[in-house]
Amino acid sequence: MRKTNYLVLGSGVAGLTFAIKIAEHFPNKKVTIVTKANEEESNTKYAQGGIAVVMNQIEDNFQKHIEDTLICGDGLCNEEVVKIVVTEGPKRVQELIDWGTQFDKNREGSFDLGREGGHTSNRVMHHKDQTGYEIERAILAKAHLQKNIEIFDYHFGTDLIIKDNICFGARVLDEKTNELLSFQADFTLLATGGIGQVYGHTTNPVIATGDGIAMAKRANASIKDMEFIQFHPTALFSNDLSSTFLISEAVRGFGAYLRNKVGHRFMLDCDKRGELASRDIVSQCIEQELKKSGNECVYLDCTHLDIIEFKKHFPMIYDRCKSIGIVIENDWIPVIPAQHYVCGGVVVDTNGKTSVENLFACGECSQTGLHGANRLASNSLLEAIVYSDRIFNYLKENTITNSIKIHSIEKDTKNQYFDENCIVSTRKKLQIIMQKNVSIVRNNLDLELTKNQLILWKESIDSLKLNYKVTKEMYELENMIDVSLLVVSHSLKRTENKGGFIKN
Numbered sequence: 345m346r347k348t349n350y351l352v353l354g355s356g357v358a359g360l361t362f363a364i365k366i367a368e369h370f371p372n373k374k375v376t377i378v379t380k381a382n383e384e385e386s387n388t389k390y391a392q393g394g395i396a397v398v399m400n401q402i403e404d405n406f407q408k409h410i411e412d413t414l415i416c417g418d419g420l421c422n423e424e425v426v427k428i429v430v431t432e433g434p435k436r437v438q439e440l441i442d443w444g445t446q447f448d449k450n451r452e453g454s455f456d457l458g459r460e461g462g463h464t465s466n467r468v469m470h471h472k473d474q475t476g477y478e479i480e481r482a483i484l485a486k487a488h489l490q491k492n493i494e495i496f497d498y499h500f501g502t503d504l505i506i507k508d509n510i511c512f513g514a515r516v517l518d519e520k521t522n523e524l525l526s527f528q529a530d531f532t533l534l535a536t537g538g539i540g541q542v543y544g545h546t547t548n549p550v551i552a553t554g555d556g557i558a559m560a561k562r563a564n565a566s567i568k569d570m571e572f573i574q575f576h577p578t579a580l581f582s583n584d585l586s587s588t589f590l591i592s593e594a595v596r597g598f599g600a601y602l603r604n605k606v607g608h609r610f611m612l613d614c615d616k617r618g619e620l621a622s623r624d625i626v627s628q629c630i631e632q633e634l635k636k637s638g639n640e641c642v643y644l645d646c647t648h649l650d651i652i653e654f655k656k657h658f659p660m661i662y663d664r665c666k667s668i669g670i671v672i673e674n675d676w677i678p679v680i681p682a683q684h685y686v687c688g689g690v691v692v693d694t695n696g697k698t699s700v701e702n703l704f705a706c707g708e709c710s711q712t713g714l715h716g717a718n719r720l721a722s723n724s725l726l727e728a729i730v731y732s733d734r735i736f737n738y739l740k741e742n743t744i745t746n747s748i749k750i751h752s753i754e755k756d757t758k759n760q761y762f763d764e765n766c767i768v769s770t771r772k773k774l775q776i777i778m779q780k781n782v783s784i785v786r787n788n789l790d791l792e793l794t795k796n797q798l799i800l801w802k803e804s805i806d807s808l809k810l811n812y813k814v815t816k817e818m819y820e821l822e823n824m825i826d827v828s829l830l831v832v833s834h835s836l837k838r839t840e841n842k843g844g845f846i847k848n
Contacts, residue, residue, distance in 0.1 A: 358707030394470030417716020569688025717843025
């Protein structure tokens with residue numbers, strides 16, 4: 345049994361910024377971060393585009409950002425939440441800067457603000473095409489300065505410890521020893537990121553298996569809007585069923601064109617904003633174009649752009665394309681929509697509180713009401729830093745000590761491991777069926793078939809856990825099944841097409 349005051353599951357921007365603030369405010373209290381891979385591995389690290397925030401109120405203003413967010417969310421955003429996140433954003437971004445995050449500046453010394461789909465102004469702060477990586481670097485360094493923060497990497501949260509709808513911490517698997525541990529906490533924060541790995545093509549890293557949302561579901565926390573899956577329009581096309589390299593939306597903001605195989609700019613036929621329409625519309629238009637043409641991908645044309653400036657703004661994208669034989673100044677980049685973000689998740693109030701007492705959620709695993717039916721580009725990092733701050737401000741005024749006795753976990757006496765190849769095979773089958781049946785356009789027949797298969801897999805996993813020693817891979821598969829069932833069941837219940845959700 346390990347005891348802590350604040351238990352944080354996840355080491356991305358949401359979890360780390362909360363941990364830093366609460367540790368600084370309460371230097372005599374213990375803050376524990378549990379993360380399933382190395383401490384720097386998170387969805388944050390892979391965020392290329394940047395943070396959408398109003399930092400230039402001469403050419404931009406809060407109301408424009410609020411309206412852009414509401415329009416993108418297709419009528420389902422919580423307007424109060426949108427106003428909170430947009431207006432509190434600049435102070436939170438300034439904190440990142442104060443902690444050492446380096447954002448790009450122009451020749452005049454002002455922030456070099458980019459523009460992405462759905463935005464009516466240039467307001468995206470960035471660090472080349474590796475914004476998330478830069479933020480993660482800075483906040484990790486800041487976290488290591490706090491003597492009362494302890495980070496357990498390669499530790500996997502398996503389930504929340506719940507009694508009478510109160511959270512007392514979490515069960516955690518030590519991945520190196522395969523030992524199950526109990527972490528007792530006064531307060532627990534889920535900051536576990538997204539669900540991308542349930543799809544065959546995703547921009548998310550391999551760790552994004554929906555663990556926090558699945559744990560919250562098993563704890564009977566309220567979960568909402570899981571049908572709203574955002575597909576990023578321009579992931580680098582690959583036949584490989586693995587994490588897909590993202591071609592940042594900022595490339596289209598920089599002036600790139602989307603073309604079909606014969607060179608036609610089809611987005612102009614779909615929306616007057618062309619390539620700068622919101623992600624849901626661009627993804628749906630690409631899907632229609634592919635079905636109409638029978639081609640496997642469309643293309644992003646950057647050949648008309650200033651290549652020196654392109655390489656300056658997008659060095660990682662340029663190098664990645666070059667490594668596979670695509671010379672951007674001459675060649676079009678083959679792209680296809682890929683799962684990118686889940687707009688739903690664990691329901692929280694404006695203080696980040698879930699429906700379970702002493703359990704909070706922040707970042708992609710939470711449902712704040714900001715995104716509605718479709719997330720406005722680069723609003724996710726903004727939401728994470730605003731809500732981690734709101735959770736901190738709530739908890740600095742509301743402290744408790746959980747004195748309940750938590751029973752230690754009985755040692756797992758089972759000595760036989762299940763065939764890992766079977767786990768890998770089932771995981772791939774799940775990704776294929778979700779990609780095929782629960783993608784950009786869905787229908788009830790395919791959803792019902794998928795639901796029935798997921799239930800069978802869930803029953804199989806439940807049986808395996810009784811008879812075999814449980815591993816991280818088995819827990820991940822269980823979580824992927826659980827969140828896939830949420831996506832499917834929420835999709836079946838929704839009858840009106842909204843934002844990123846289309847049913848025919």
